[in-house]
Amino acid sequence: MISNKCKYAIKALVYIAGKEEEDRAILTADIAREQQIPRKFLEIILRELRNNRILESKRGKDGGFRLLRTAEDISLTEVMRIIDGPIAMLPCVSLNYYRKCDECEEESCEIKGVFEQVRDRTLDVLNGQTIKSLTLS
Amino acid sequence: MISNKCKYAIKALVYIAGKEEEDRAILTADIAREQQIPRKFLEIILRELRNNRILESKRGKDGGFRLLRTAEDISLTEVMRIIDGPIAMLPCVSLNYYRKCDECEEESCEIKGVFEQVRDRTLDVLNGQTIKSLTLS
DNA sequence: ATAAATACTATCAAATAGATAGGATTAATA
């Protein structure tokens, strides 16, 4: 399962992307209200996305958040990895967060192969998606 | 990610399946030693699998665990769902643990479709697998 | 009886999830 935090992050980005034509910074409060996301929790999420160069922020009056890149240049997997970490179901098959299992040797692991397949089929779907493609659909 | 607990459960079942020909109950202690799983934690896992009619147990001397069904009749997804719950990445696309999201209407949800696809591709891989198929590979 | 096994109950520590509160800082503008 992805976390609520991750779901909120994706929804917030899609919301911001949908307002791009308005050419102004989007308020945390507006996103929180429209997407039913707890405001203070959303603040943390948006700041994290900014720290990871997905968003840019402007402080003070007329402040808010905007996409730092175009919506089609922000992939769904990038957002998921920033917020939740690995996408794979086992650390030892993760492409971006690989960790060896403590208890087993990978050559003889009975389940590694299956979860590599799951990872690949999952990424087949997710890699094609961007904030732009989610906004359109 | 699946939990360690789930990984242990799968490995324990594969181990037990591999000893089927010996026609005797398998000891928790043997599985723990061979698969490097904490013994007391494994006890809990095996009991949970027994409570869910995957294993049968025998107490006392010469006791231990055996598969309650044949290895090819125990699917990987069944074990994963018993130990970890939903396989899907969103509650609202789970086949076995469906829950509506609090904050959004499903008709207008931008991300539901993608995660339905992920679920389907994941199950394409996992549904084909059983304790038997994992034992052979 | 004894030994060897699971069953059960209770507990625990650390991490993660999911927030909330309150004040500091920045920036536009009147």
Add this chain to the structure above:
DNA sequence: TATTAATCCTATCTATTTGATAGTATTTAT
């Protein structure tokens, strides 16, 4: 320059989950 409106930051909190350990009760073969 005071005001207002926004993000930024730090601290904190609760509940749940994860991953486990300890100790005792019960069962069973011999």
